[in-house]
Amino acid sequence: MTPDTCAPGLQPGQLLARGVARHLRAHDFTCLEEFSPERGRRLDVMALGPKGEFWIVECKSSRADFTSDCKWEGYLDWGDRFFWAVDTDFPTGILPPETGLILADGFGAEVVRMPEATPLAAARRKALTLRFARCAALRLHASRDPGLGLP
C-alpha cells in the first residue's frame, strides 16, 4: 500500500504534513496545517505544545521544492523552533544545519535533529495563540456544521 492509494488527492507535501502531524502528537503537540500567522504568509504545519511552544514545520518533497523556497527565513520569526520535514530520499545535506530535521512519510515521522529554541516574545506568542485558537475552532465548526455558511 503506498501513501497515494491510502490518501488519494493529497499532494506529496501534504502527505508529509500528515505524517508529521501524527508524529507530533507523541510530543504532545497539536497541529494545524496551512496555518497563516499573518496575512500573506502560510506555514505547512504549525504545532502548539503543552506549554504554549510553537514549532514550525515546512514540508519539502524534493530538492527543487526546497531550493525554490526563498521565504523560509522569514518563518523563523513565528515559532520557537523551525524544522524541515522531508522523505528518506531527500538530500538532507543541503539543509541548513542549524534548522531542525524530521524524516516523514504519509503515515508517520521522526524528529532526527532538534534545533535550538529561540523563544518568541511574549506579545507575539499571545497574539499567535489567539489566532491559532480561533483558526482551529473555526475550521472545526465549518467541518461539523455544513449549514454554517462560511464564504
Next chain:
Amino acid sequence: MTPDTCAPGLQPGQLLARGVARHLRAHDFTCLEEFSPERGRRLDVMALGPKGEFWIVECKSSRADFTSDCKWEGYLDWGDRFFWAVDTDFPTGILPPETGLILADGFGAEVVRMPEATPLAAARRKALTLRFARCAALRLHASRDPGLGLP
C-alpha cells in the same frame, strides 16, 4: 422541516448549541461545544472573540433542565460573560437577571440580553486560550485524519 429532521441524533440542548454557535459567528466569536476548562467541568458552548474574550453559553431545553443545574455559578469564573440559551417556549423569567440571555433554535439564535463583563484575570485567560487552542486543533486533527489513532 423541524430541527429533528434536519439534524437527526442531536439532543435538544445540542440543537440550541448549534444555533448559538452559528449566531456567534456574526459577533466574530469562534465556538467550541462541550469544552472542558478544567478537569471535571464541561461547558455547553465556549466562545472566543477577536480580542481574546471568552463567552460561556449554557443551553437549557426546559425549566427542569435549568432548575436541576446546581453547577452553573461555578462557570462564572471561566468566562468574561455568561449567557443562557433557551428556546422561545422557555419561561425566561426564572433566569437570574444579571446573566445573559440568548434565544435559540437549531438554525440560529439572537442575543436578547447582554450581561455585564467581568474580565478574567490575565493568567487564567492565557491558560484558557492555550487549552482552547489545543482542544480545537486536536478535535480538528481527529476529524481530518481517522488514522490518528486517538484513544
